[in-house]
Amino acid sequence: MTPTSIRPFPRWDDARAATLDEPGLLLYRSNLLGSDLRITNYGGGNTSAKIRQTDPLSGETVEVLWVKGSGGDVGSMKLDGFSTLYMDKLRDLKKLYRGLAHEDEMVGYLPHCTFNLNSRAASIDTPLHSSLPYAHVDHMHPDAVIAIAAMAHSEAITRQVFEGTVGWLPWLRPGYELGQRLAEYDAAHPGLRGIVLAGHGLFSWGDTAKSCYENTVDLIERAQGWLAQQREAKKVAVFGGPAVQALPEPERDATLARLLPVLRGLSNEGAPKLLHLNTSAEVMEFVNSADLAPLAALGTSCPDHFLRTKIRPLIVPEAVYTLAGAELRAALGGLLAAYRADYAAYYERCKRANSPALRDPNPVVILLPRIGMVTIAKDKATARIAGEFYVNAINVMREANAVDRYVGLPEQEAFDIEYWLLEEAKLQRMPKPKPLVGKVALITGGAGGIGQAIARRFLSEGACVVLADIDAEALQGVEAELAKAHGKDHVRGAVCNVTDEASVIAAFDRAALEFGGVDILVSNAGIASAAPIDETSLALWNKNQSILATGYFLVGREAFKVMKAQGSGGSIVMIASKNGMVASAQASAYCAAKAAEIQLSRSFALEGAPLGIRSNVVNPDAVIRGSKIWTGQWSAERAAANKVDEGDLEAFYRERSMLKRSVFPEDIAEATYFFAAEHLSAKSTGNILNVDAGNLAAFTR
Structure with a gap:
C-alpha cells in the first residue's frame, strides 16, 4: 500500500539482533525507531518490554517492566536510560487508584515498584505500558499517524485507514487513567494491532521485539501510503497554495544578519538565548502559503509538539524586514510585546488554583514569510529540537488539511499539559545551567593553539x-x-581574513545566522616578526599594523555593532602581549601594533560602558607550546635576539620570569574566560591582565 516514492524506514537486522539479549533487543528496537524523525522526534515516544529476570532478593524469576525513563530519548539512549519495575507491584497499584482527580498521586508510587535499585526515574507514561497485556509495546508520535489523529473526523478515518485493525480513543492526558482506558479498550476489541489516541499518537505492540518493531513501522507506512493516495486523488493545494515567493538567498541572509541580533536581544528574559534557523522545503512551503496565519493560530496538536514550541508561533510581517536601526527595534519590540500579552492572557484564562507561575512568555517559534523559521531557546540544541518539532507539526497540518480538517488541541487541555505539576517537577529537577550557556563567542585565530585552548575553555x-x-x-x-568533543550544535567555523573588511563582516553574519549574534569577542588572530629598526621594511611594518591593529579594530567594530543591536551588553577580550607594555629589541613593528591593541581596547571600554559592553586585555608572554606564531621565523629571530639556542627558548623565557614558570595556551584561556564570564568580571572593563609568569618591566601600575 505504500507508494514507492515514500522513503522506507530502517529495517530490522536479524544478524545483529541474534547477538543481543532481551534488554539489548529492547534498546536496539528503541534506537532504530528513534533514528527516523518521521517515527518520533527527539525525546518523544517511549518503548517497553516485559522481561523475566531473577529477583536479587528472593532468587525467584519475576516479570520486570523495562520502559524508557523520564527525560530520555529513544534514538540515543543506552541501557541505563530504561526504568525497571516489578510488574506484580505495578498491577497492585490499581488497588490504590482513587480516580481521575487523583491520578497524579500515582506517580509517587512508582519508585516503590523499582526493580534492582535502578535509579532511573520512571516516566508518566509507565502506566500506558504496564496496563497493556503485551510483552512489547511502542508509543510513537509519527507525523502520518498524528495527522490522522488530528483530523476533525479522526475516529472514522482511523477505521478506514487501518480497516478495523487499529482502535481509537479520544484525547486524554497521559497518565494512570489513560493506561486503564487503553487496557479496557484493548480487552473489549480483541485482535487489534494498535490504538490511535486522538491528537496524540500511536500505541502498538508485539510478542517479540522484532514483531513489535515491524508492526509499528507497518502501521506508520500504511498511514503514509493512505495519505499519499488521498492527496493525489483530491488534488488539494498544499496550505492553500503559495502566497509569496522565497527571497533570494543573498537577500535572505543579509536580512537575517540585520534582524536576528535584534530579535535575540529583545527575546532575552533574564537569561541569554540562542537561535536556530530552518529554511527546509517543508518550512518554506508553510511560511509562504496562503493558509499560514489561520493554521498557525490553531496551534499544535500533539503534546510533545507544544511542550517544545509553545501552543502557537509568532508571525513577523514582511514589512518589518525593510526596517533598520531604531525602527526595526521598535517594530520587533511591539510584536514581541503583543505576543507576551497574548500569552499572559492565555495563562490567566486557563490557570488552575495550583498552577505553577507564568513562565517565559516570549515565543519559541517565529515564522518569517519569504525567509523561513527561527526557533529561540536557552541553548542551541533546545532551539534546534524545537524547530524539528514544529516541522513535525507542519507535516501534520499539511496532511490533515489535505484530507479532512486539521484541529489543534483545545486550549485548556494544552494549558493543563504545559503547566502540569508533574512537568513542572521535571523542570525543577533539571541541573543548573553552566555559566556560558546561551552565550556566543567569536574567536579569531581560532585554529591556533591559544585560540583552540580558549574555545575549549568556553565550550566546557x-x-x-x-x-x-x-x-x-x-x-x-x-x-x-x-x-566531536562538545557536540556539533556548539561549534561553527568561519574562514576569515581579519584585514579584509568584507571577510570580517561575513564572519559576524555567519554567527548571526547560526546562533543569533555574538556576546563575546576574543580578538586573537596574530603574527610575530623581528627585525632591527633600520632593517624594518615598510611592508613588514604594514603587515603588523594590518593584522594586529587594523584587524583588531575591524573585528572589534563588528562585534560592537552586533552587541549594540542586541542591547544586552557583551564582552570584548583582546589578546595583546607583554610587548604592548614593554618594548623588546628588534621587534618595533610588533611592539607598536600590540601597544595599539591595548589602547584600542580602552576606547571600546569607554564607548561600550553605557551599553554594558566591556573590553579588556590579556597580555601573554612567551607562549611557545601550541602557539602557531612560533612555527615560522619568529622562534629563530627571538633566539638570535636573546643570544640563545632556539631549542632553549622555552627554558630561557621561563628562567627570565619572576615565577620561573612557563606560560601555556591554557593559562591564556583561563584569563580570557575570567573577562568573558559575567559572574566573574561583570565590573571589570578597560583592564589589563598579564599572564607572563611575572615581568617587572611589564607591570601595569
Missing part, C-alpha cells in the same frame, strides 16, 4: 563558539575535533 562552560581563522584547512580540522 556551555558557550557556543564561532572559530574564525584564515587557514581553512586547519580550521576544518579544529572545528571537527571540537564538535
